[in-house]
Amino acid sequence: MTSAMTDNVPATATGCAIPPESAKRIYARMNDIRNFENKVRECFAKGEIPGFVHLYAGEEAVAVPICEQLTDSDQITSTHRGHGHCVAKGCELNGMMAEIYGRATGLCKGKGGSMHIADVSKGMLGANGMVGGGLPLAVGAALRNRNLKTGDITVCFFGDGAANEGTFHESLNLASIWKLPVVFVCENNGFGEATPQRYASASPTIAERASAYNMPGAQVDGKSVVDVYTTVGEAIERARNGEGPSLIECHTYRMYGHFEGDEQTYKAKEGDEKAFADKDCIPLFKEYAVKHGLFSQHDADEIEEASIERVEEALRFAQESPLPSADSLFEDVFS
Amino acid sequence: MTSAMTDNVPATATGCAIPPESAKRIYARMNDIRNFENKVRECFAKGEIPGFVHLYAGEEAVAVPICEQLTDSDQITSTHRGHGHCVAKGCELNGMMAEIYGRATGLCKGKGGSMHIADVSKGMLGANGMVGGGLPLAVGAALRNRNLKTGDITVCFFGDGAANEGTFHESLNLASIWKLPVVFVCENNGFGEATPQRYASASPTIAERASAYNMPGAQVDGKSVVDVYTTVGEAIERARNGEGPSLIECHTYRMYGHFEGDEQTYKAKEGDEKAFADKDCIPLFKEYAVKHGLFSQHDADEIEEASIERVEEALRFAQESPLPSADSLFEDVFS
Amino acid sequence: MIDEGIGMARTLSFSKAINEALAQAMREDETIILLGEDLAGGHGVAHLEGKGAWGGVMGVTKGLVEEFGEERVIDTPISEMGYMGAAVGAAATGMHPVPELMFNDFLGFCLDPLLGQGSKMRYMFGGKASLPLTVRTTHGAGASAAAQHSGTYYGMLAAIPGIKVVVPSTPYTAKGLLLAALKEPNIVVFSEDKTLYSSKGEVPEEQYTLEIGKAEVVQEGADLTIVTIGKMLFVGLEVAEQLKASGISTEVIDLLTVSPWDRETLEASIQKTGRMIIIDEANPHNSVGRDIAAVISDVAFDYLDAPIKVVSAPDTPVPFASNLEKLYIPSAQRVLSEADELIFDLRSAKEA
């Protein structure tokens, strides 16, 4: 691992490790997440979507470049803010939108909703409404990878707030003593609900907790696709080589509220926090990619248009899909 | 705090901070624990005591010099290996022995037994059969101390094994962000049941985990009364002064098995571990105390005799005490 | 703001009634502290100094940090086991903590302080500890919150010796029961149906307590007893209303305390009516509803004119899709169809 892993300042890009094909897919998926989320937000405001909806918008540069480096048989665990992880891991937008609409054609037949979208066949082990609930699951998936010697690895996404749950402690300790192929990715967006991370966590950074588990820890600018790609890429490499787990803290920020309806009075209106909030990872990446010749402006235009079309199509699909049948209430409790 | 707090090698005594009166009381209580435990062991082997019995013998130099620096209104939380903490905090031997015998005159009317001896009036919040269960309780007691501004502090005893429970993580984090008057004392006896700490914990020491909670951490030779007295004394001082929590790891060793009946095949038969095991904190402290004039050999003889007599008396008291009445089965569920 | 006269009942929402009970009790008893996630919110944010960002995820504790400060309205990290255990430790040393578990579905993160520690402490210590502790939490489906945020688990807590469990149904019962809990030297779990928060009702401004362990006969009747828990009161009343058309006189009893539940009131009722339906939104097995049915079927055996019916959620997690969730929650229609024989017999008897 580079020294960035233990450095206190976000790493900066030193070159481009991202192949052009990957860069295009990354850009497409970042757009898919943003467009999908904006659409969900719009339909939630119209009252078409019920329940709790936690949007990932603004954090695309975390999940997407990480999942780009995973195969379908690698697993990820997710959070209540899971739409982004789903898209990044390759879940179908149609099935996702239908799920959020509670339709029979949803990825979970409409029985899970926003907080539980899953597609195990894609290695997406489910959005998870329990904060900290995904960490032990990731340890288990990684244990399976170790025992069955499949070469698969597991990426565990969790928030800065989740890092104060006991499951964080137990899971990192277990993964370390068993040297499991897992990468713990903390999405530090500065808040757990309305509570700042700097109040809730005794340690200034989450990354520095890695040393308590004898594993490498690093911080990275979570708005930079390249930084995330590179640093987490090294951790993924470590995991694949059987060198054990790592903890990477990605500094990011929610574009919207904790959930839809949140007035966000706790967000800074000026200063460093506001400046960081205003950095948008999507145009930043486009600019970088075009400048470094990963794709052209024309490619970008095409990708953007196609993404909008996909999301429109997903919405149509969801809206036209049937509700689940009454019988399905009783199904799927046991195999 | 001294540099010992962050040093990787056990601190050594640099002088004697223990007043002579304290030294005598410490020596008496160490003897009380040892004699009490040996008696319990003997009576357990004879079949007079049922259930699970976890002996503290060998670890006296941890609890006693710490509790010597506490008042009756300071609180401690304890573990399944709680007899030593009880004696150190001033619980009556008669009531303790009667409790272990399940008699009506026991400190808990015979309803708690070895694993639940408590005397809230002495600030002893109970031996605790749940590994890691005491840590959050200590945070709560310390929160009470802070809110009611009583000047009391809380000492939380827990094992190396307990340091892998999520409650360790959550409790240290809470205590730190709220700057509570609590001292976390890890009794690292090298094992959790039959599992070595070096396997179960990813971090080589427990003390180094303190930095994840932004609090001072130290290791100390838990067989040395003076080292424990001094280092934990500083942490107690910190707590009393409102400077927040500390974590002290006391290296110690069980004289007997995890519980009575354990064959202890996992213990080393030679080498460093065996050498450390063979160091007996009680004669070591006597030697030190006599040499430094804290008390005389004659004082020591008297203390030893009186202790044996107290334990004999406690046994008589227990054996002659009545069983709890049948009605008491239904009592004490609610206030 | 509204009526200020003592003894005057104003119309308050369920959540405001709870808020008022907390504030009134906290003014009188400085040992009461609140602990939970975002009870205030925004702790440490400069421009919010002294003000909460949220006042609870559902706004129930709004304004309390402003009045009582951050030492008594304590925002916690997401550490349920830690702060619930701390509440037990604080209670054992003389405070009266009121931890909030945002959703009872998170019980899996903080059960030991309740099951392993708090509920057993007084007993294990031979009576030498008191646990004045009020756990506030929420339950219930109907908010499209899906399987992990919609469960009804008061029954799981009611199974534990050493814990009392209260389930209010209206703003009036919420305030009176919460004030009673805040005077109890025991662990009381106070479980609020999240879909009731905006419901309104008359609530006296001054303090009053409702006895924990006492059910309320909301409507007297002669032919059938319907026992309800929490929000199911309104389902029970709807059923009673529908049966009235057939001349059936229904006694509706709001259980209010699910542990210890009020055997006396229920027995008196069944001795009069001979028939009982219990409506409990929890999953069916090992539920409070079944507990009551088992006990009343035994002790009132000779008075029973029909088997006791328990109407509950199905034996499944809570589904997300709104149409399924609606089928999940017991409704008047479900009660009528599950108790069809009993009702048919009653109707026939009336007609005869």
Added chain:
Amino acid sequence: MIDEGIGMARTLSFSKAINEALAQAMREDETIILLGEDLAGGHGVAHLEGKGAWGGVMGVTKGLVEEFGEERVIDTPISEMGYMGAAVGAAATGMHPVPELMFNDFLGFCLDPLLGQGSKMRYMFGGKASLPLTVRTTHGAGASAAAQHSGTYYGMLAAIPGIKVVVPSTPYTAKGLLLAALKEPNIVVFSEDKTLYSSKGEVPEEQYTLEIGKAEVVQEGADLTIVTIGKMLFVGLEVAEQLKASGISTEVIDLLTVSPWDRETLEASIQKTGRMIIIDEANPHNSVGRDIAAVISDVAFDYLDAPIKVVSAPDTPVPFASNLEKLYIPSAQRVLSEADELIFDLRSAKEA
């Protein structure tokens, strides 16, 4: 060592029967892994290399690490939430983990993986996950282990949709049910009464399965049905024996699976006998015993000659003192006294 012939039943202890089931299943299915505290013990101790120090705190898993190695018999740190959650994650990705929760009293440290995650996963995912997971744990008073190590909490787990719960009573049922659980694609909690470990019984050497969800009629009878859970079988048999002297013919049914419990067998029995006593060592409220009583009182209402009696532990934690603990556990004497009316009537009827 003992008999080697296929189909031959040897006398084995309850714990050895469990051990044998684990070993046999692990030989055939490499996805089965065991996780728990000191299942082997002494991990990392040089002079124990490849050998366990303990083989489980009560010796149940002795010898397994020697045969299957440390990758499949995994000693865990004291991190119940971590390893129980890991078991769920491993199950969802194709393993069949067998986590051991040393005492069911520690449920408070690991409930979320069961309540919040595992039991709901398949449902929330619309049927797109399978959870082959067998949780072994222990329950029961009688070992002077006091309040935190003696509870009986299978009822709490049986209340959760999506979890099956099995309680074996004998070495034979233990082996057959555990082998069945190890073939199930669902979460099965296998709860062992710790005071039964040294009990002996006939056990075939080869593999066999007993159907999960099926009760066993241990003894047929015509006048009274006694339903027992786990160790309570022996209390039930003792009662039956005593009643025999009065000419009362008792059907004794060993429930074996407490969720889903075998309604069919119980209904058939009560239709024959008209009287039922259920013996369940759990605390009374919201227990499996009361669940059965409620359901059977309803569905077999017309067959009941007397109220169904549930004999259970009192509504208290488990006391330490041996004399109190003895009173705590349901005994034949307690059954006879709590069901005195029912038995008096039966006796009178026989004499008449």
